[in-house]
Amino acid sequence: MTHRELLVRTHSKEECLNITNMVAEAVSQLGKDEGICLIQVPHTTCGITLNEDADPDVIKDILRSLKNLVPDRGNYDHLEGNSPAHIKTSLVGSSVGVILEGGHLLLGRWQGVFLCEFDGPRQRRVWLKII
Amino acid sequence: MTHRELLVRTHSKEECLNITNMVAEAVSQLGKDEGICLIQVPHTTCGITLNEDADPDVIKDILRSLKNLVPDRGNYDHLEGNSPAHIKTSLVGSSVGVILEGGHLLLGRWQGVFLCEFDGPRQRRVWLKII
């Protein structure tokens, strides 16, 4: 196996988990010095995004805003009832590329990596691949 | 030419086409064993997303929800009348990275690759590049 898998436990129906440190540690274990790191979730009801790492209110505002855009109850056909989670996943995205340099993810000063849980709580997987 | 081009015909104004098998076959023909596969559309009124491959209602709900968010008629300046298609493209995205391992795209159990047509029907191109 040439990629790396992280396991992440979420605790609410919806939350954005800051996984920056977890990802950074796994990346350093991969031992590559430079390249591009792809961070991918193999799920269809949670996404991955880069956003502000400093004030946790930012990520709360993002979740609330997404809920306003894609209301829990609406005219959905999918019988499992989690269509809003699927829709938010396609809005936020399932993978993100980040530059790697000097063995570290190259993030902006305020950037962190977040797993966006839209249909938890569950155990989620995050895959990392560097090339 | 070191990338691969797939041609995809769409049949409606808006639809999400499941191109997972098509992409998988082309990837296997590229003969690379591991890396990152970039799936890119060279268009500005259709996007590419990963989402649920099992129940087609999910993708219908995504399209309907996007239409609610970006209504067909609104206060748009672009005279061609397809601004909603451009906007949805930037929401969903024009390219997505997927890990490649053992010669196969590494997707989650429920994940499929979808071309999101927002201004069809047309012939669309999908580009694949593995590194």
Next chain:
Amino acid sequence: MTHRELLVRTHSKEECLNITNMVAEAVSQLGKDEGICLIQVPHTTCGITLNEDADPDVIKDILRSLKNLVPDRGNYDHLEGNSPAHIKTSLVGSSVGVILEGGHLLLGRWQGVFLCEFDGPRQRRVWLKII
């Protein structure tokens, strides 16, 4: 340093800057012939997207539509008052992959690269990495 940094000055609170030529020039200076180019912004209140390069009204419609989706004033907790900018950044995305071939970015006929400023005016950075 194996990536390249571009400096971009934005002039309004919100604008989408066409940085296609700037990116193309920097890519050609990197001297690589083929691969994948990752275009990443190290910010949390501006994003990066591919969309129509021809009629500037398209990008204006995108900005206006995003403002409708995420209103300037709303129920936001983040005290800095720029939560809408953070939310739009996660909708549009902070990095995008583009195929490189023959030393050039492989874009569709109408595709351009846009920096989406949501909390300007500021000086912004755009990072490029080719693998």
